[in-house]
Amino acid sequence: MRHFSFLILLLISLNSFAQPNCEAYKYYGDTLKYQACKKAMEIKGHYQFSKEYQTVLDESIEIDPTFDYAYWAKSIAYLKSGDFVTWKKLIDKSVELKPKEHLGYRGWCRYQFFRDYKGAIKDIEKLDNLVDYDIGQSQNGTYHLNIAKGLCYRAIGEKEKAIAILEKQIKLNELEEFIGANDYLHLGVLYLETEKFDKAIEVFKKQSEYNELAENQYYLALTYKKLNNMNEYKSCLEKAKELYVGGRKMSDPYSNPMDKIYLDNIENEIKTAYNIGNRYTRL
Amino acid sequence: MKKSFLAIILLSILCACQTEKKIDEKKEYLRWVGDIAQNDQIDKPDFKVCNGNDKILQYFNLGKGPVYNEEKSEILNIFKSHYKPIYDKKENGLIRIRFIVNCEGKAGRFRVLQSDYDYQEKEFDGKIVSQLLNITKEIGNWKIFHKSEIPVDYYMYLIFKIKDGQLTEILP
Numbered sequence: 001m002r003h004f005s006f007l008i009l010l011l012i013s014l015n016s017f018a019q020p021n022c023e024a025y026k027y028y029g030d031t032l033k034y035q036a037c038k039k040a041m042e043i044k045g046h047y048q049f050s051k052e053y054q055t056v057l058d059e060s061i062e063i064d065p066t067f068d069y070a071y072w073a074k075s076i077a078y079l080k081s082g083d084f085v086t087w088k089k090l091i092d093k094s095v096e097l098k099p100k101e102h103l104g105y106r107g108w109c110r111y112q113f114f115r116d117y118k119g120a121i122k123d124i125e126k127l128d129n130l131v132d133y134d135i136g137q138s139q140n141g142t143y144h145l146n147i148a149k150g151l152c153y154r155a156i157g158e159k160e161k162a163i164a165i166l167e168k169q170i171k172l173n174e175l176e177e178f179i180g181a182n183d184y185l186h187l188g189v190l191y192l193e194t195e196k197f198d199k200a201i202e203v204f205k206k207q208s209e210y211n212e213l214a215e216n217q218y219y220l221a222l223t224y225k226k227l228n229n230m231n232e233y234k235s236c237l238e239k240a241k242e243l244y245v246g247g248r249k250m251s252d253p254y255s256n257p258m259d260k261i262y263l264d265n266i267e268n269e270i271k272t273a274y275n276i277g278n279r280y281t282r283l
Numbered sequence: 284m285k286k287s288f289l290a291i292i293l294l295s296i297l298c299a300c301q302t303e304k305k306i307d308e309k310k311e312y313l314r315w316v317g318d319i320a321q322n323d324q325i326d327k328p329d330f331k332v333c334n335g336n337d338k339i340l341q342y343f344n345l346g347k348g349p350v351y352n353e354e355k356s357e358i359l360n361i362f363k364s365h366y367k368p369i370y371d372k373k374e375n376g377l378i379r380i381r382f383i384v385n386c387e388g389k390a391g392r393f394r395v396l397q398s399d400y401d402y403q404e405k406e407f408d409g410k411i412v413s414q415l416l417n418i419t420k421e422i423g424n425w426k427i428f429h430k431s432e433i434p435v436d437y438y439m440y441l442i443f444k445i446k447d448g449q450l451t452e453i454l455p
Contacts, residue, residue, distance in 0.1 A: 047315070048316075049315035049316045049317065049341070050314070050315055051312035051313065051314060051315070054312050054316065055312065077315070077316035077317070078316060078317075080341065080343065081316055081317030081341070081381070081438070081440070082317075082379045082381060082396075082440040082442055082455075083316070083317060083379070083396060084377055084379065084396070084398055084402050084442075085396060085398050085402055085403075085404050087402075088402035089402075113454070113455070114377065114442065114444075114454065115444060115452055115454060116400070119400075251348050252348055253343050253346060253348050254343055254348065254349070254455060255348075255349065255454060255455040256348075256349060256355055256454075256455060262354040262355060262356040263354060264354065264356050265356065
């Protein structure tokens, strides 16, 4: 039952990204949309960025300017090329035509590509108010949209609110046995930032079991540093470096994820750790 | 004084030349969305792509994410140490600088896109844009990408988030 309900949720969340079923428009007697849809399907085999892909979708829009899919599909290349002005015009059009299908996607993209935290929160919350089903995952599948919303609240300084959102969603994710790849890590960093060190250690350890990352050991190290546990602090930093060099680090094809660290962050912290250690030895 | 005034005017004109205008999304398309054609009036003539304009990729086409010559932290440090904030409550929004990295890891054909936080095009104070543009141009080496062991040319961009004239984030 649990897996079945998850499947339903997944289908709902993927709904806006699947190819439209043109025959359904025909079945319901919307001939214009059927024609626009058939035209849009001619994008098959063309790269999203290409002149051919964009032209086919323009023609689809000319047939039926209310066909949301064509605007959405056109917008992707602009998003990925960083052209936020054209992307926003196009994605707004698709949201205007079918808000339930595109709000979550727009919200996620605002966060992932432009770190537009307030805009992302607005979209995700609007979607939540519009529907009575689970709002689903981010486009790349890494986060439940509520986790993304929580990260946005954190970025605008509302950390306690972010913690409440993440705790609630992680509990639900645990019930579904579908934890996001970085969920525990982000919650741990929030605990660390709000000085809930024991809780931070607890979730960083869960992250280790679920999906070990250099970032996880790095922030665990910083937590031990706060607790003056110098042995664990150093040991976690060494593990973080080993993981980082071995490629076990946060990544995304288009952007740098929140809480991502770099090798020099770890190496600088290692230097600090040994300086502190030397100071203690001299004392 | 006159000289510095003249320099600001010239810089503003230069930035205006390199700024993209998004008047209408339906237009004559180039090969790919975001392609940048050589413009001899603003682009350095000695910047060359190695494999032809029709083979320039996007930074993410090789599946390695946004990669820099060193790590991103170096880019952050460069801007942190060189950008001088122009404090002004009106200076808010996004600035994208898009460019090509050639097979030798050199960058050229820089273009600027600017918007407010509602994604509406706007023009920032020329001193903000020119600083970001010049600092980006000064970065000597970018990551060299290979496809089937052949070094390729690719499009890259940096997006700068500006709040009250201060640089708050650099993406991607």
